[in-house]
Amino acid sequence: MGLAEGTTEFLMTLDLKLSNNQYTTVISANAQMSDADNDVSEQFFFNLDHVLTNTCKEDKIILLGDFNARVGHDLELWSGTIGKEGAGKATSNGILLLSKCSEYSLVITNTIFRWSDRNKTTWKHARFKHWHLLDYVIVRAHD
Template identity: 35%
Template sequence: MTLLSIYGPTLDYSKQQKDEFFFQLEQIIKNVPARNRLAVLGDFNACVGKDWEHWGHIIGQHGTGSLNENGQHVLELCASCELIVSNTYFAGSNHSKVTWRHPHSGHWHQLDLILIRRKNIRNVLHARSMHSADCNTDHALVRAKLQLHPKKIHHVKLKNKPRLNIINMKDSDTCAKFQCTLECVSG
């Protein structure tokens, strides 16, 4: 499994800086082998909203808030790399979906996301934010429970007993010596 932890540009960054960030992130994601499970997690500073009718192959029916500029970038990245926003696929209270509270308006937003490959959605058992985690930050921790089935990478070969064809040996002393050696090694 490949895990990418990111911190996206805030809304104060220029459009060019945001475009460059998401372009570089897309290149990194596309270099991860397709056979690897992939999770891109972090503070994207993006609200992807709840418009699952238009983005149904990327976000689930349990999104929150409205789309912002960084959210549009995230959705386009997901479409390009066949990713989904796993946070939006699980029901729960709005409090279990949001991760950051705006200091002035007091509104809660879902800025921290977990993106995974669309083909691996069945491996995500649950995703939610954890407000009780003490992480010394103004963001809530986002947790996803995954069910992974690791594949065997190495096969251990059992050492077989040495096999020698001693029947056709002409010298009986040499044959007896090999037979004794074989019995000692295998015994």
């Protein structure tokens, strides 16, 4: 097992040895609020890009955390990246996340399986009382 590497205050990686030359890279993410400065969101996704670029192509990836992003349910546009069970309308952070997942052939697993809204959503807006899906588990599409 490798040591956790603090990439930034919002991203951390951990390399786990599975067998001979097989590794899984676990990436923990905690993005800024979606109403944060656009530069902050773009910097987060720039740093995520750096982590994904430097992950061995043969490694399995488990990317998980709070992305403060809604990815919506546009299966036609994001086929292969999301499944039929997305929720809500995509936000700007959601589009950035979808683009990054598409670029690296990653799939957002939360959108594949049918769950009740109570079990699918992860955050409730305090004022409007709406529930949203903001936390994701993401893996390579071929895994």
